[in-house]
Amino acid sequence: MLLFFLKAYSQSIVVNKVNQDGSRIVSTDEYVIKTGFTDRTPFLYSIKAYISPDKEITYYLGLRINSMYNITIPQNGIILFKTKSGKVIESKQQLDDYKTEDVIGTYFPIIGMTIHSSHGVYPISYEDLLDLATEGAVKVRVETNTENLDANYSEKKTNTFSEELSSRLSLVNKISTQKNDIREGF
Secondary structure, three states: OHHHHHOOOOOOOOEEEEEOOOEEEEEEEOOOEEEEEEEEEEEEEEEEEEOOOOEEEEEEEEEEEEOOOOOOOOOEEEEEEEEOOOOOOEEEEOOHHHHHOOOOEEEEEOOEEEEEEEEEEEOOOHHHHHHHHHHHHHEEEEEEOOEEEEEEEOOOHHHHHHHHHHHHHHHHHHHHOOOOOOOOOO
């Protein structure tokens, strides 16, 4: 029973910034879906949203790739998702190239390796997010500067992808309906 409660509350909002104009930026924590124990380039996903002053929401899918080598995700680089039903969802990366790579990397002395992190931000429609949240992704392909990286997920991983994305989408939608500005509660 305790495990259920820990899992149910493990998702969180890590950015909830209200701007002076009444707009808001919201971002969830990341979740990792590995293809297996030996996955050398695991993908980490998050949901980001820009909520305009008139409450219109623009959704983004955040992606981080951890790897043993430096990867750049090009601006307008494509990400493809294939759902359980075979639907293909496509989006283009919006960050400038230089913002997508970790040139130095982080050295972890315990394992004796340097891990590089590459970041991408992909605008995505609410309908496409709902499809991914209900069906999950069986395959993901990310365009990088040197190669296209594929992640093929088992049925269990596809279901985990769906559950994690669904819970984060619910969090973002809940936050987006809350009234908040910089002066509230001061």
